[in-house]
Amino acid sequence: MPAARRRGRPPDPQLAETRRRALVAAASEAFAQQGYAAAGIADIDARLESGHGTFYRHFESKREILDHVVDDAIARLVASVLPDPAALQTGSAEEFLALVDELIGRVFAVVDAEPDVLCLLLLETTSIDEAMTLRLLNAVEGVTGAVAAALEDGVRDGFLRADLDTHAVAAQALYLLVPGLLRTIRGGLQGEDRDRYRRGVVELLARGIAPAA
Amino acid sequence: MPAARRRGRPPDPQLAETRRRALVAAASEAFAQQGYAAAGIADIDARLESGHGTFYRHFESKREILDHVVDDAIARLVASVLPDPAALQTGSAEEFLALVDELIGRVFAVVDAEPDVLCLLLLETTSIDEAMTLRLLNAVEGVTGAVAAALEDGVRDGFLRADLDTHAVAAQALYLLVPGLLRTIRGGLQGEDRDRYRRGVVELLARGIAPAA
Amino acid sequence: MPAARRRGRPPDPQLAETRRRALVAAASEAFAQQGYAAAGIADIDARLESGHGTFYRHFESKREILDHVVDDAIARLVASVLPDPAALQTGSAEEFLALVDELIGRVFAVVDAEPDVLCLLLLETTSIDEAMTLRLLNAVEGVTGAVAAALEDGVRDGFLRADLDTHAVAAQALYLLVPGLLRTIRGGLQGEDRDRYRRGVVELLARGIAPAA
Amino acid sequence: MPAARRRGRPPDPQLAETRRRALVAAASEAFAQQGYAAAGIADIDARLESGHGTFYRHFESKREILDHVVDDAIARLVASVLPDPAALQTGSAEEFLALVDELIGRVFAVVDAEPDVLCLLLLETTSIDEAMTLRLLNAVEGVTGAVAAALEDGVRDGFLRADLDTHAVAAQALYLLVPGLLRTIRGGLQGEDRDRYRRGVVELLARGIAPAA
DNA sequence: AATGAATGAGAGTTCATTCAT
DNA sequence: CATGAATGAACTCTCATTCAT
DSSP states (O other): OOOOOOOSSOOOHHHHHHHHHHHHHHHHHHHHHHOTTTOOHHHHHHHHTOOHHHHHHHOSOHHHHHHHHHHHHHHHHHHHHOSOGGGGOOSSHHHHHHHHHHHHHHHHHHHHHOHHHHIIIIIIGGGSOHHHHHHHHHHHHHHHHHHHHHHHHHHHTTSSOTTOOHHHHHHHHHHHHHHHHHHHHTTOOOHHHHHHHHHHHHHHHHHHHSOOO | OOOOOOOSSOOOHHHHHHHHHHHHHHHHHHHHHHOTTTOOHHHHHHHHTOOHHHHHHHOSOHHHHHHHHHHHHHHHHHHHHOSOGGGGOOSSHHHHHHHHHHHHHHHHHHHHHOHHHHIIIIIIGGGSOHHHHHHHHHHHHHHHHHHHHHHHHHHHHTSSOTTOOHHHHHHHHHHHHHHHHHHHHTTOOOHHHHHHHHHHHHHHHHHHHSOOO | OOOOOOOSSOOOHHHHHHHHHHHHHHHHHHHHHHOTTTOOHHHHHHHHTOOHHHHHHHOSOHHHHHHHHHHHHHHHHHHHHOSOGGGGOOSSHHHHHHHHHHHHHHHHHHHHHOHHHHIIIIIIGGGSOHHHHHHHHHHHHHHHHHHHHHHHHHHHTTSSOTTOOHHHHHHHHHHHHHHHHHHHHTTOOOHHHHHHHHHHHHHHHHHHHSOOO | OOOOOOOSSOOOHHHHHHHHHHHHHHHHHHHHHHOTTTOOHHHHHHHHTOOHHHHHHHOSOHHHHHHHHHHHHHHHHHHHHOSOGGGGOOSSHHHHHHHHHHHHHHHHHHHHHOHHHHIIIIIIGGGSOHHHHHHHHHHHHHHHHHHHHHHHHHHHHTSSOTTOOHHHHHHHHHHHHHHHHHHHHTTOOOHHHHHHHHHHHHHHHHHHHSOOO
């Protein structure tokens, strides 16, 4: 006699994961478009044409799925912009600035493709609760740290200012993008305007990090 | 027949204005501390030990008072930082940077004095609705415009880079303050750390806006 | 100038108490007729033609009002049956049994007047939760104790059996009423049948507590 | 054409019966421990590590299985206490009281062995709905009837009071046990205390049913 | 003019029940 | 025949808003 086979429909772990992802995607949309407070579980369900119960089979609460939505958004953003942290290695100021230019381009590309991601992170996340704010700040800190490390390398290799406050400049570099991203999400900063904005940021950083003449 | 004189103490328009101001202040506190969604009308009333009815005598709705709260916050912020737009006039790069340094100091002073103001504007305001977001962005745009005009003057007078994207740089200059302000609100960016932060921003701008050598 | 009069409608503490009582009465009815689990807040409100919010202004939760409903029921029952604990004093077996007969009559009278009271206490209360069960058992224990004390007096005075387990008999005396009360609530044990039932209980006790011949 | 033989293992009616019994046992536990309202289908399934579907293959609804749970509990109780109704035949007052004593002992033994049975019957069953209450009362009536018949025999044979209201006394005999059973379920009425309680009941009945001296 | 009791729409959540696999 | 994912009605509870006093 073979090992007793389990009766019934075999549970499909993929299915659960698929559902969860669909729910996170739907919640992401709902939260980005209507706001976390204004969006109801019903709005999430409606996007999937599923019942409320399904939501609660996969997530404990509205608040819990927000964590996943935000983690997901951060992960997608980071994956699109910084797929390989090792790629931050550069050997000269020119290379470094080219890399920055490239990364900025990728950030804009993500926002074009999925504006919801940034709506959520920039606009919604800050007003939920303490835990969520910390979650976001940690993520920002992570990226800041990676950029700071890259700057550190440049300082060590002599093509960046010796007295650079790398962490501060890394944070500045990120926040320099924010006004451009907001204009992109809202009005649509595009084409020539966007290129100018992008060049402006690179130029500002270029001057900011260049070794003293 | 003359208009019938109403009996009793005539309504005092000043009193109404006083009440409104007190309500806006209370709402400001409540929204900043608990968040707009979490704060209830009851929380606002409780701070004044008045009834809900009083609130609705002076404001149409919770949403309406938020407009006043935000306008008030913006006005106080601008008044503290930029009391006289004419003061933005400067005659040299050194003067200009000294002015920037001065303004940054004033911003930090406001946050020290009334952290609620910035909690509201930076964290809460973005997640209410479209109209509120526009209201905030308009205010930011106003300040950005003033700064951009000052930069324009500098360009015209030759002590700033001729090819400066003045509007973009003005916006960036504002957003460069955000990480510092957030750290101030949260952990308390103070003393030496704050000075370093401040110098970092001024330095970045100094290099970024200097005319090509 | 006289002491500043408080503005607005003076709060009426009586009103709140009246409402609370009305809610307790409505809840009592609802719980007795539909059962605690099946009765919804809406059913309580409907009886008073008031909104859900009114309920929650006066009580924290459905579970909380049940405590009041039960306390109320116990109090009314005890007040009707044992208005004066001192009245339990008797001087002879005949007097004692006459008192028992009288008390049984009063219990039936309460059930006739307010069957809900007993529906609640006998049928619903036992299946809510541990705390509620204890609340009821404590009340029963109180009455049992009073009856036991009366029996104790009789033993001491020599007109009851010397070896009487007073507490056990007191409890049994109470529970002997249960089948009759249930039949009253349900079918209606009335008239001659009820008298017979009553005499049966008195007779059993009479024989049970008499001193050994 | 002969009826098409179904493929595979033919459904085993015994298996179905086994399942049903297991479900009833699990439901019995769940209802007794958590209460009917609080226990969910999921709690029943969890005890058997089976799925909800299995439950609904064997029972129509949560309400339906309760009928079986209660019938089962009553049957087990009766089987343990009164395995053979013919055994109620006795020939003298002493024999009769010895039998009563014996039966009381068996009731306590059941409660020791399966407290759930009485928890369910005494505490839960009364608050479900009309039909369930009737079901329980019918069962009680059945037992009361059997006891009454035994009393009737004693009256006929002259060793019990000629004017005994046999039905009423039978009911009284049952309810005399209730406070003791409740104390057993809850605190644990045991050892010497239980014996005293038991003797008290027997004594009370002994006096109650003895022929007039 | 001020009060706060009352309102009730609507929120998040649970769970008995169904049914595709 | 078993499974458990899916369903959605119904629940308790909250809170912005109204209005009798």
